[in-house]
Amino acid sequence: MGALDAGNAGIQGRVEALEREVQDLRRQLEAQRVPDRVSLICFSGDWDRLFAALTIASGALAMGQEVHLFFTFWAVTALRKEGGEASPDKALSQSMLGSMLPVGPRGARLSKMHFFGLGKVMMKRLMKKHGVEDIDALMKEVRELGGQFHLCETSSGLFGLGPGELVDGESLDRCGVATFLSLAFRSRLVLFV
Amino acid sequence: MGALDAGNAGIQGRVEALEREVQDLRRQLEAQRVPDRVSLICFSGDWDRLFAALTIASGALAMGQEVHLFFTFWAVTALRKEGGEASPDKALSQSMLGSMLPVGPRGARLSKMHFFGLGKVMMKRLMKKHGVEDIDALMKEVRELGGQFHLCETSSGLFGLGPGELVDGESLDRCGVATFLSLAFRSRLVLFV
């Protein structure tokens, strides 16, 4: 009976160790699980690349993913509001840059075949005919479906874009590379567009 | 003996619970395992970017990966067949666009230093000298090694590309963003080129 007790005690210890191990494995597995999240870096301000990013964003949202769009460098122009008010403390070079850069998604240009705007006119006509949404409607849709827009702090600083010039100026999240990377590391899909 | 039985029964219950837990963990681990798959979005129709995408595809295939290439926007021109027949119900703007866009991988242009074609001639000469495959040979190789080509439905609709104008026109998979995303979410590597 002493031997049996000892045997039972031994088994009990091993079962307890296993229970701890299984709990630990479950915790680790949970930590490795990537959330249903898509993060897109919109770098280019070209109409066609913005269109691609927004189409992917809209598709991912329809599939139940959490979607983040980081607007950086040229793409920040897509967040400029038509008729927005520039901040008065802008540097001359920022004002010059600002007047040359496109305003909003409708101002974006095709990366190829621009032909002084003809390429885009043709593209938009074809899109309408084929029931494909234009880029400004697509952007609105992505926002309405819950797509989260982030503005690169450095880029908005460089281009001197104040809240008065931006879509959702007050509520728009301005963030740096660390915030973006934290989200990107925990995403199913990250693309640089 | 009653105490021993009870002890045994208790242990037995815990062992059974552990067995169920371990099975569940194994199932979850299996679900989290990403298959050996690479998905490339070919967006650009530029010769150099197509070359990069095809080189990565060929390398991944050689390493035993399943490879998917999604041709969208300008890159759909790489799937145009030389001497292909346009469908007669094309819109005028599609015909215009079609006549201006390159045909097949050999028609693709360098994104930089095009110099009216001189850049590409120089590049091709250097490639030949260094035993680097040209883009059309590379594309053929990727297909022969089992790379799966997908054509973006929306883009082919916009450009009005019928089966008669496309490489593998009949068998080529036409798919939307949802199909692409389903594959991308379960890929080791996804790049937007």
Added chain:
Amino acid sequence: MGALDAGNAGIQGRVEALEREVQDLRRQLEAQRVPDRVSLICFSGDWDRLFAALTIASGALAMGQEVHLFFTFWAVTALRKEGGEASPDKALSQSMLGSMLPVGPRGARLSKMHFFGLGKVMMKRLMKKHGVEDIDALMKEVRELGGQFHLCETSSGLFGLGPGELVDGESLDRCGVATFLSLAFRSRLVLFV
């Protein structure tokens, strides 16, 4: 007592099986764990895209990630040393190409709004004003923080770039697509810039 022994033996066998299973699960979980690594493909030689890649690299290094940068195609120009010595056995087309391509990060051009260099001058002035590092300082920083630079073998062969023309010419790792893919498959984040 025989029954008790048999019961104990049965439990013991199941506990042993569980212990083996748990060990196996732990091994698999370990194998699926993606290391803290970021791999960036620098394809473009444009100043703005190099700036984006280096900013992401620098941010990732600050967050404790291992960072790899693969310089391929046009981006190899960013690794050219100012005042570097060309190898004497260069083909004519390589020399021509070499004289037309930018040298080092400071030679890189803006992809948009180049305006014969004016765009970049404006950009650099704004960067200085906003305390944003210039691209050559950023590259130095990434190297000092431990970012690992790799040069695409094929590209350096095509452009005919010898060690004498390259930054860190002797120690710079030259690798092919297989090496890159092996690292990329085991990275938290891979971007094609």
